[in-house]
Every structure is written in structure tokens, then in C-alpha cells.
């Protein structure tokens with residue numbers, strides 16, 4: 001990421017995150033070194049489905065390479081003000097064929113914003129579909145594959161749903177959009193060229 005700051009998606013419970021950070025359990029993504037507490041990212045206003053929230057992400061700094069890492073809670077996406085759930089609702093509505101203006105009023109956001117989300121997801125839909133399918137297959141051995149839908153956009157959503165469901169059963173129960181953020185390192189609708197390094201499914 002710009003400024004040499006890495007991003008790490010963490011769980012929603014700030015006390016758990018703090019405890020893991022203080023205990024030295026979080027690893028630096030670039031080098032695997034131990035992250036130590038290192039202040040907070042700038043405060044910002046995040047928009048959730050139920051209203052706004054003032055939020056400051058915790059930050060860690062690597063003992064080895066000294067890079068700082070922002071610990072972004074999984075209900076958010078990288079460099080987006082709107083929560084993963086809000087963006088997800090828009091993506092699902094699009095998957096069912098809703099128009100941009102219908103989606104904009106559904107999620108209470110400007111049409112320009114919604115268009116931006118949909119274009120970003122669409123641009124990476126095939127890669128996202130493959131990525132979520134690999135997660136789903138790794139976590140649910142009974143799965144045969146993902147049934148192809150009419151579009152790459154719909155395929156990616158279908159695979160995302162299967163991957164989130166499999167992860168909630170095999171790992172820990174979480175909302176689907178929190179899994180979507182975890183599985184893309186916050187980059188579900190990122191268009192930045194650096195953000196193609198999505199985490200592989202476990203083991």
C-alpha cells in the first residue's frame with residue numbers, strides 16, 4: 001500500500017485484537033515478524049447499514065522490518081468509507097438484476113458511489129470467482145464446484161456465498177461480508193493494482 005503501510009484484516013472484537021497484538025500473536029504480512037502495538041490510524045467516519053461510526057484502526061509495527069500495519073476490522077473494506085455489509089447488499093441486488101438507481105435508494109448512497117462499487121467488483125469478477133471457489137473447495141470437501149450462472153458477476157457472488165458458508169462452518173461463524181473482507185484482505189472492490197495478493201485458503 002502507499003506509504004509503506006500494510007493492511008491486516010482483523011476480527012470485530014477490539015478487545016480480542018488488542019489482546020492478540022499485545023501478546024505478540026499477530027505477524028507482519030510482508031516478512032512474518034512480530035507486530036508490536038504502534039498507536040492508531042487516523043480517525044474516520046465509517047458508514048454502516050445502521051448508521052455512522054467514528055472509528056480508529058489500531059496499528060502495529062514489525063519488530064523485524066519496522067513496517068507499520070493497519071489492523072482493519074473485518075466489517076470494513078480497504079480505503080472505503082462504507083462497510084462491507086453495505087457494499088455487499090448493493091452487489092447482491094445487482095446480482096438479482098436491480099438497476100443502479102434502485103440499488104442507490106436501497107442502500108441510501110449516491111448513484112455515483114454505487115456505480116463505482118459495481119464497476120470495481122465487475123472488473124475483477126472472474127478472478128474473484130476463482131478465488132472464492134478455491135476457498136470454498138478447500139474448506140468444504142463435499143463441494144463439487146460452483147454452478148455457472150449467467151455472468152461472471154453472478155458467478156463471483158455465488159462463489160463468495162459458498163466460500164463464506166464453508167468458512168463459517170469449518171472455521172468460525174461470521175457474517176458473509178466479513179468473510180469476503182477477510183478473504184480479499186479488504187480488497188473486495190479494490191481497483192488498486194497492488195491489491196491482487198489475496199490470502200490463500202488455509203492448509
Ligand SMILES: [Zn+2]
Nearest residue numbers: 028031062065
Ligand atoms: Zn515485517
